[in-house]
Amino acid sequence: MSQLHPYRKFQIPPNVPFELKPAPGKGWGLFATRNIKRMDTILDEIPLFMIPKRSQDITEMDVANVVHSLSASDQFVFECLRDNGSEPFKTMLLALKQNFFAVPNSPPTGVYILSSRFNHSCVPNCFIIPRETNMVTYASQDIAQGDELKFCYNSELRYQVAEERLRTLLFKHVDCKACEPGSYRDISDFRRTLIRALEYLSLGIDKNAKQGTPFAIKHIDPELRKKAESGCMTLTSRFIYDVFIVALMEAEGLQDPIKAGDLLAQLEAYGRAFQTSRNAYIAKLAMSQPNGCDKFLIALRFWGRSDLGDEQAIAGSQRSAMAMRAILQALHH
Numbered sequence: 001m002s003q004l005h006p007y008r009k010f011q012i013p014p015n016v017p018f019e020l021k022p023a024p025g026k027g028w029g030l031f032a033t034r035n036i037k038r039m040d041t042i043l044d045e046i047p048l049f050m051i052p053k054r055s056q057d058i059t060e061m062d063v064a065n066v067v068h069s070l071s072a073s074d075q076f077v078f079e080c081l082r083d084n085g086s087e088p089f090k091t092m093l094l095a096l097k098q099n100f101f102a103v104p105n106s107p108p109t110g111v112y113i114l115s116s117r118f119n120h121s122c123v124p125n126c127f128i129i130p131r132e133t134n135m136v137t138y139a140s141q142d143i144a145q146g147d148e149l150k151f152c153y154n155s156e157l158r159y160q161v162a163e164e165r166l167r168t169l170l171f172k173h174v175d176c177k178a179c180e181p182g183s184y185r186d187i188s189d190f191r192r193t194l195i196r197a198l199e200y201l202s203l204g205i206d207k208n209a210k211q212g213t214p215f216a217i218k219h220i221d222p223e224l225r226k227k228a229e230s231g232c233m234t235l236t237s238r239f240i241y242d243v244f245i246v247a248l249m250e251a252e253g254l255q256d257p258i259k260a261g262d263l264l265a266q267l268e269a270y271g272r273a274f275q276t277s278r279n280a281y282i283a284k285l286a287m288s289q290p291n292g293c294d295k296f297l298i299a300l301r302f303w304g305r306s307d308l309g310d311e312q313a314i315a316g317s318q319r320s321a322m323a324m325r326a327i328l329q330a331l332h333h
């Protein structure tokens with residue numbers, strides 16, 4: 001049966017490290033045909049077509065106009081798209097909605113035939129980023145031959161617990177080890193709640209508040225909370241919180257190099273802001289450790305310490321907290 005499936009007609013580029021085949025319970029998916037190393041490129045794909053509008057503004061007519069202007073072979077490829085691998089889409093707009101990526105600084109919406117065959121996981125082994133108008137997928141960890149290749153569909157999901165993610169994803173059933181009830185999910189929920197609380201302590205705001213999720217800020221010690229919210233957290237405390245986030249993200253399998261790179265850059269910036277030489281030394285030592293857990297253990301030496309650079313850093317973080325609050329308020333209205 002699957003031998004006759006229209007996806008069999010897709011052109012798979014030579015030398016890619018995957019095959020497209022049925023993924024039970026999820027339609028079809030991509031599976032590694034050889035071992036893949038962390039940071040290897042898995043796919044670098046040009047769009048089948050692009051539409052110069054944001055996806056939410058695109059109409060059926062927009063899609064029809066573009067599709068009719070494609071070559072016969074590209075039109076055929078678009079027609080092969082199936083709703084989760086089974087039924088043809090009822091409208092062209094639905095086919096676009098399941099197979100597009102937003103492309104910054106370009107015509108904003110592109111349809112990518114193979115990049116949209118990756119299934120979702122909240123504990124992904126790949127990540128995808130735009131490069132000009134292409135979508136490029138990389139391995140975020142070493143992947144064994146035969147493993148399914150999956151990325152996280154929405155970066156906001158990384159801070160949500162399973163129940164919240166299920167509401168966001170809207171799949172009938174999510175096949176994902178962090179979403180299935182059981183001990184892995186309990187540990188995963190615990191780590192993600194902790195990551196969000198630590199981020200709150202470090203930044204003084206809940207960047208994910210727009211999700212309307214029941215994050216238990218009220219459980220945080222009121223004095224600590226006041227300190228965080230008024231931007232008065234010391235450099236040493238912020239360093240400890242952010243290193244703890246790095247360690248938890250690694251343990252959670254969320255260390256894709258982009259997010260991890262942002263966090264590490266932030267930690268390097270704290271490191272440069274220390275004016276007490278012993279603190280600068282501890283920060284350097286922590287950053288030289290190979291993984292987040294070892295970094296965190298070194299950073300614990302900061303416990304209870306202040307720094308000569310605190311006053312300056314606090315003034316700076318109060319200014320940026322005010323700016324960030326204004327941005328978030330504008331976004332939510």
Ligand SMILES: C[S@@+](CC[C@H](N)C(=O)[O-])C[C@H]1O[C@@H](n2cnc3c(N)ncnc32)[C@H](O)[C@@H]1O
Nearest residue numbers: 026027028084085116117118119120173174175
């Ligand atoms: C962009 S498509 C991915 C490819 C799709 N499986 C196919 O056969 O063409 C997204 C759809 O795949 C399914 N899917 C993706 N990840 C899944 C997961 N972890 N669990 C269950 N279904 C999933 C959902 O139906 C989702 O709407």
